[in-house]
Amino acid sequence: MPQKKHKPEEIVAKLRQVDVLVSQGQSVAEAVRSIGVTQFTYYRWRKEYGGLKTNQVKRLKELEKENERLRNAVSDLTLEKLILREAASGNF
Numbered sequence: 001m002p003q004k005k006h007k008p009e010e011i012v013a014k015l016r017q018v019d020v021l022v023s024q025g026q027s028v029a030e031a032v033r034s035i036g037v038t039q040f041t042y043y044r045w046r047k048e049y050g051g052l053k054t055n056q057v058k059r060l061k062e063l064e065k066e067n068e069r070l071r072n073a074v075s076d077l078t079l080e081k082l083i084l085r086e087a088a089s090g091n092f
Helices: 008-023 026-033 039-049 053-088
Strands: none
Touching: 008 026, 008 039, 008 053, 026 039
């Protein structure tokens, strides 16, 4: 079965849908089955996105992408610094 790639907005909506179904008296297992994901996926989503609103999720993803870009920049600059230090000391 191919894996689906859910957007953060869809995940938040599905988490809210499970909350509504549970408040209506369904068990968590039944509610999770009705949104079409496994319990493992539901609890992983709840851990990551629980309590967030849609705009907060978008901002979180933007910040994660920016953080990754900055980490890559720092690692590249650190590598260049080490190479320049080796070249300056005459050990090539």
